[in-house]
Amino acid sequence: MRYKDIKKINxxxxxxxxxxxxxxxxxxxxxxxxxxxxxxxLEIIRIAEKDPESLKTIPHNILKKMSVSSDAxxxxxxxxxxxxxxLIGGVEPTYGFVSEALKAGKYVVTANKDLMANRGGDLYRIxxxxxxxxxxxxxxxxxxxxxxxLKSTLASDRIFKIVGIVNGTTNYILTRMEREGLSFExxxxxxxxxxxxxxxxxxxxxxxxxxxxxLAILSSIAFNSRVVVDDVYKEGxxxxxxxxxxxxxxxxxxxxxxxxxxxxxxxxxxxVYPSLIPSNHxxxxxxxxxxxxxxxxxxxxxxxxxxxGAGDKATASSVVGDIINIARNFNRESKGxxxxxxxxxxxxxxxxxxxxxxxxxxxxxxxxxxxLASIAKVFGDYNVSIxxxxxxxxxxxxxxxxxxxxHEAANRDLFSSVEKIKKLDMxxxxxxxxxxxxxx
Amino acid sequence: MRYKDIKKINxxxxxxxxxxxxxxxxxxxxxxxxxxxxxxxLEIIRIAEKDPESLKTIPHNILKKMSVSSDAxxxxxxxxxxxxxxLIGGVEPTYGFVSEALKAGKYVVTANKDLMANRGGDLYRIxxxxxxxxxxxxxxxxxxxxxxxLKSTLASDRIFKIVGIVNGTTNYILTRMEREGLSFExxxxxxxxxxxxxxxxxxxxxxxxxxxxxLAILSSIAFNSRVVVDDVYKEGxxxxxxxxxxxxxxxxxxxxxxxxxxxxxxxxxxxVYPSLIPSNHxxxxxxxxxxxxxxxxxxxxxxxxxxxGAGDKATASSVVGDIINIARNFNRESKGxxxxxxxxxxxxxxxxxxxxxxxxxxxxxxxxxxxLASIAKVFGDYNVSIxxxxxxxxxxxxxxxxxxxxHEAANRDLFSSVEKIKKLDMxxxxxxxxxxxxxx
Numbered sequence: 001m002r003y004k005d006i007k008k009i010n011x012x013x014x015x016x017x018x019x020x021x022x023x024x025x026x027x028x029x030x031x032x033x034x035x036x037x038x039x040x041x042l043e044i045i046r047i048a049e050k051d052p053e054s055l056k057t058i059p060h061n062i063l064k065k066m067s068v069s070s071d072a073x074x075x076x077x078x079x080x081x082x083x084x085x086x087l088i089g090g091v092e093p094t095y096g097f098v099s100e101a102l103k104a105g106k107y108v109v110t111a112n113k114d115l116m117a118n119r120g121g122d123l124y125r126i127x128x129x130x131x132x133x134x135x136x137x138x139x140x141x142x143x144x145x146x147x148x149x150l151k152s153t154l155a156s157d158r159i160f161k162i163v164g165i166v167n168g169t170t171n172y173i174l175t176r177m178e179r180e181g182l183s184f185e186x187x188x189x190x191x192x193x194x195x196x197x198x199x200x201x202x203x204x205x206x207x208x209x210x211x212x213x214x215l216a217i218l219s220s221i222a223f224n225s226r227v228v229v230d231d232v233y234k235e236g237x238x239x240x241x242x243x244x245x246x247x248x249x250x251x252x253x254x255x256x257x258x259x260x261x262x263x264x265x266x267x268x269x270x271x272v273y274p275s276l277i278p279s280n281h282x283x284x285x286x287x288x289x290x291x292x293x294x295x296x297x298x299x300x301x302x303x304x305x306x307x308x309g310a311g312d313k314a315t316a317s318s319v320v321g322d323i324i325n326i327a328r329n330f331n332r333e334s335k336g337x338x339x340x341x342x343x344x345x346x347x348x349x350x351x352x353x354x355x356x357x358x359x360x361x362x363x364x365x366x367x368x369x370x371x372l373a374s375i376a377k378v379f380g381d382y383n384v385s386i387x388x389x390x391x392x393x394x395x396x397x398x399x400x401x402x403x404x405x406x407h408e409a410a411n412r413d414l415f416s417s418v419e420k421i422k423k424l425d426m427x428x429x430x431x432x433x434x435x436x437x438x439x440x
Numbered sequence: 441m442r443y444k445d446i447k448k449i450n451x452x453x454x455x456x457x458x459x460x461x462x463x464x465x466x467x468x469x470x471x472x473x474x475x476x477x478x479x480x481x482l483e484i485i486r487i488a489e490k491d492p493e494s495l496k497t498i499p500h501n502i503l504k505k506m507s508v509s510s511d512a513x514x515x516x517x518x519x520x521x522x523x524x525x526x527l528i529g530g531v532e533p534t535y536g537f538v539s540e541a542l543k544a545g546k547y548v549v550t551a552n553k554d555l556m557a558n559r560g561g562d563l564y565r566i567x568x569x570x571x572x573x574x575x576x577x578x579x580x581x582x583x584x585x586x587x588x589x590l591k592s593t594l595a596s597d598r599i600f601k602i603v604g605i606v607n608g609t610t611n612y613i614l615t616r617m618e619r620e621g622l623s624f625e626x627x628x629x630x631x632x633x634x635x636x637x638x639x640x641x642x643x644x645x646x647x648x649x650x651x652x653x654x655l656a657i658l659s660s661i662a663f664n665s666r667v668v669v670d671d672v673y674k675e676g677x678x679x680x681x682x683x684x685x686x687x688x689x690x691x692x693x694x695x696x697x698x699x700x701x702x703x704x705x706x707x708x709x710x711x712v713y714p715s716l717i718p719s720n721h722x723x724x725x726x727x728x729x730x731x732x733x734x735x736x737x738x739x740x741x742x743x744x745x746x747x748x749g750a751g752d753k754a755t756a757s758s759v760v761g762d763i764i765n766i767a768r769n770f771n772r773e774s775k776g777x778x779x780x781x782x783x784x785x786x787x788x789x790x791x792x793x794x795x796x797x798x799x800x801x802x803x804x805x806x807x808x809x810x811x812l813a814s815i816a817k818v819f820g821d822y823n824v825s826i827x828x829x830x831x832x833x834x835x836x837x838x839x840x841x842x843x844x845x846x847h848e849a850a851n852r853d854l855f856s857s858v859e860k861i862k863k864l865d866m867x868x869x870x871x872x873x874x875x876x877x878x879x880x
Contacts, residue, residue: 026596026739036784037595037664137593143740145593149585152592153577153761155477156466224477282725282746299466299757300583300747306722307743317739321593328779329769339768344476 008041009327012081012106014072014097015088016049019111019138021057022316023085028062034320040327042320046081048072076101083326085319086110091118102126102134105335109322111138111315117213117229120220124341133338135322140214141166141291143314144307145321150221150295151339157297159222162261163437164293165286166214168310169197169205170237170257174274175287177245178254184240196289207236208272211259219261219270222295225347227261227270233352235273244432247362247403248276251388254284258437269350276360276405276436283439294439353412358387358436360405363421364429367393367400371426375402378424382417384409399428405436448481449767452521452546454512454537455528456489459551459578461497462756463525468502474760480767482760486521488512516541523766525759526550531558542566542574545775549762551578551755557653557669560660564781573778575762580654581606581731583754584747585761590661590735591779597737599662602701603877604733605726606654608750609637609645610677610697614714615727617685618694624680636729647676648712651699659701659710662735665787667701667710673792675713684872687802687843688716691828694724698877709790716800716845716876723879734879793852798827798876800845803861804869807833807840811866815842818864822857824849839868845876 011027013020027034027042035041046067049055055063067078075084076097084101088094091114098115101108103126110116116123116136127134137147141164150159165171169191176187188206191197197205204210212232219227237257248255253276261270277283282304286292291309296302308314329338365371372389379386385407392401406414414433421427451467453460467474467482475481486507489495495503507518516524516537524541528534531554538555541548543566550556556563556576567574577587581604590599605611609631616627628646631637637645644650652672659667677697688695693716701710717723722744726732731749736742748754769778805811812829819826825847832841846854854873861867 022739030596030598033598034596037782144743145585145589148593149589152765153585153588153758155764156470156474156760157757158470158473280725282722285720285722285725297757299462299753301751301754303584303745303747305743305745308741311741313739314741317597317737318593320596324595325592342477 006040006330008043009323009330010043010045010080010082011323012046012075012078012084013044014048014075014084014086016047016054017087018312019315019319020085020087022312023087023319024058026316026320034324038324038327042323042327046075046078048075072097073100076104076106081106082330083107083109083323085323086112089114091115095119098123098134099126102130102132105130105132107132107326108134109319109326110134110136111319112136113139113210113213113217117216120217121226121341121343128337128340131335131337133326133340135325135338136217137322138315138318140217141293141305141307142309142311143317144291144293144305144309145318146218146293146305147221148321148325150218151342154295154297154300157299159295159297160263161296162215162218162222162293163283164215164218164259164291165256165283166259166291166293166309167205167211167257168289168291169202170211171286171291172196172289173206174237174240174255174257177240177242181242181246183242184238206238208234208257211257211272215259215261215270215272218293219268221342222261223263223268223347224342225268225345226343227268227349231270231349233271233273237274239432240274240434241432244362244434248360249279251390251403251405252279253277253436254279255434256283256286260437263347266347267350268347269355271352271355274434276434278438281439355411356408357411358406358408358438359414360403360432360434360436362431363402363427364394364431365400365402366426366428367398368426372402374424374426375421378417378420379406382413382420384414384417446480446770448483449763449770450483450485450520450522451763452486452515452518452524453484454488454515454524454526456487456494457527458752459755459759460525460527462752463527463759464498466756466760474764478764478767482763482767486515486518488515512537513540516544516546521546522770523547523549523763525763526552528552529554531555535559538563538574539566542570542572545570545572547572547766548574549759549766550574550576551759552576553579553650553653553657557656560657561666561781561783568777568780571775571777573766573780575765575778576657577762578755578758580657581733581745581747582749582751583757584731584733584745584749585758586658586733586745587661588761588765590658591782594735594737594740597739599735599737600703601736602655602658602662602733603723604655604658604699604731605696605723606699606731606733606749607645607651607697608729608731609642610651611726611731612636612729613646614677614680614695614697617680617682621682621686623682624678646678648674648697651697651712655699655701655710655712658733659708661782662701663703663708663787664782665708665785666783667708667789671710671789673711673713677714679872680714680874681872684802684874688800689719691830691843691845692719693717693876694719695874696723696726700877703787706787707790708787709795711792711795714874716874718878721879795851796848797851798846798848798878799854800872800874800876801843802871803842803844803867804834804871805840805842806866806868807838808866812842814864814866815861818857818860819846822853824854824857
């Protein structure tokens with residue numbers, strides 16, 4: 001419902017870094033356009049930022065009309081502020097600021113995946129108690145609308161699976177390994193040089209934490225039950241080798257870091273791991289820093305959204321999109337919930353041991369009669385059946401390499417069989433174990 | 441804003457065919473789930489349908505609780521009905537029913553692209569005058585959320601280009617021609633056999649009318665200026681040959697029916713035509729009855745949405761998604777606009793003659809010295825420059841075939857050069873002229 005009487009929405013920003021600057025630019029550039037669209041002006045009236053350098057990008061004549069301080073508290077204590085935009089990042093002390101803002105009756109827009117994936121449930125409870133809402137489209141997949149659609153149009157359907165390439169850094173690294181045959185280490189330093197991976201601490205991306213946050217947020221909405229980042233099983237891409245990429249290609253696959261959430265009979269499985277995917281599937285053409293997410297539902301069958309998952313401009317567009325959603329519904333006299341929390345059910349999280357997957361495995365073995373029979377017997381004993389096998393002669397010393405792809409097997413069985421196979425005399429080494437997602 | 445006091449939203453359906461049945465099923469199956477999600481029940485209390493056979497799928501105990509008649513008027517005259525779902529189709533007499541429903545203060549949800557692409561502006565005026573809204577997510581791309589995102593999250597950005605594969609029938613036909621080497625006629629009858637193309641009158645799909653309706657709707661929202669279906673330049677796929685598909689493939693392209701809308705400096709271009717697109721671009725992997733649409737904006741860069749563009753279940757999910765959007769905001773005492781009309785600007789529609797494209801052309805010529813020089817001269821005279829050319833020897837009688845791909849050229853220049861080339865003695869026939877979209 002548009003409240004035509006309210007002509008201006010006052011925005012207070014907590015944190016003024018890279019993305020905040022994009023938000024400022026977008027709101028300034030599109031001021032008139034947004035006014036025509038929603039019948040209201042958006043105006044940043046207050047900023048809290050510790051580093052005065054960050055504010056230098058704001059023209060002086062505009063800055064002098066704003067209230068500026070270094071204290072986040074000043075933003076939510078400002079009675080004139082309608083919407084608080086949180087772009088500080090991290091869980092603490094940000095959680096405190098955001099919860100206080102909600103308690104003060106402010107709507108909150110955030111791009112903070114870390115916060116939402118850890119404390120989203122708590123924040124929703126505070127928002128509901130105070131009859132306001134917290135929106136976070138920008139926290140997942142940058143400029144790609146996915147939270148809005150899941151909370152509105154797709155709210156009619158039962159979503160049972162989500163599969164995404166949700167981290168740009170690892171996708172960039174895997175694309176370089178795929179295209180230029182680079183090792184993981186070389187591709188990582190290339191990503192660091194270009195600013196796609198953090199120099200000091202790339203772990204959050206390459207070890208899957210960033211993707212796990214995004215999956216926790218998406219799964220909470222899709223499956224209507226709270227999933228936090230610690231619920232997500234994580235395996236990064238640090239152990240994927242140039243050989244794996246090459247062998248996978250020979251077998252018609254490429255390797256991507258997937259975030260997969262499923263709901264089956266009231267149980268939720270959430271995992272992030274590198275996976276072989278068929279080279280002819282659309283997901284294999286999601287390259288470089290692009291992201292994509294597949295959503296499967298009983299009525300929609302499947303939909304996929306694709307775009308830039310990061311960057312100041314793309315992320316700013318989602319932040320301002322959320323502000324527009326709030327502005328459209330804004331009435332100072334009677335606030336209210338826009339979408340609200342979707343987690344009205346309480347579903348069990350399945351441990352990874354209970355999951356089922358197909359697996360790709362590479363083993364160094366002695367090239368002797370009977371070796372395959374011995375390995376196959378162990379697999380058989382643990383209900384792991386082999387879909388395809390390729391033998392590669394590695395040297396003249398009687399050693400060979402075996403590459404397997406299995407049918408779907410229980411995680412527990414697979415790793416039990418692997419422990420047994422490792423102990424076989426003729427098996428020297430198990431180099432790689434990577435899951436396979438055939439999208440079937 | 442959720443109005444918690446209202447516990448039930450009463451739905452009246454005009455028309456009860458294929459998609460309406462999907463809506464009925466979805467609402468019945470997910471009754472409890474939707475109640476938990478939005479705190480309200482959705483209930484179909486009235487149906488208007490001329491063919492009593494159509495109602496046989498509704499269980500008797502449910503049907504007897506509904507009011508049923510054959511007159512659409514009864515639906516909007518029913519004071520108990522909150523939301524009217526229009527699934528009759530066509531522009532007339534449906535326009536009359538829908539406008540009366542809005543005048544009666546009902547929210548309207550429709551899947552009718554024909555109606556929205558012809559009379560959308562008029563309906564919005566009536567809706568605004570009566571402080572209600574009309575939602576039509578299902579009218580474009582079935583189950584893929586695109587109208588909602590354009591009207592909410594993406595509303596912050598300036599959208600300057602839309603490119604879509606928006607018609608499942610033609611995409612199915614082109615996929616069969618590509619994969620099995622079928623002629624257009626054979627692929628069409630295959631599509632007809634499978635129910636993907638209408639038997640009596642496939643023209644609406646294969647000649648581009650259906651795609652043009654969808655493009656008119658999307659462009660109106662994206663460019664904030666009313667575009668009607670008659671504004672759209674249309675070329676169908678009836679003249680695409682098996683040879684074209686093969687030659688395109690040899691040059692690294694496939695052929696898709698594209699709907700393209702652009703806005704540049706206040707001018708809108710809207711066209712539907714078959715086009716060569718690079719085989720390694722994601723759009724080339726949109727096969728069979730699947731649809732996809734790319735949206736380009738100054739902040740988002742580009743996003744793409746993909747999924748099932750038709751079918752009762754996918755379309756029903758969008759209809760019910762719209763009902764949920766209305767239900768969340770519903771207050772009988774004070775109605776209001778949810779998104780409202782986006783067309784607050786009035787932009788000029790560019791005639792196709794002023795457009796610029798790359799072109800693929802196939803000519804039958806005499807295989808004599810000087811023939812290429814003569815053709816190239818004419819192209820040059822009209823500012824058409826050639827990007828690549830392949831000569832194919834067609835027979836021993838001294839005839840050859842030339843395949844050209846041009847650089848970007850003005851439509852007017854290209855067709856003027858073609859008229860001139862046709863008159864050259866050595867040119868026997870110009871078989872094909874198809875645009876090329878390189879997505880660069």
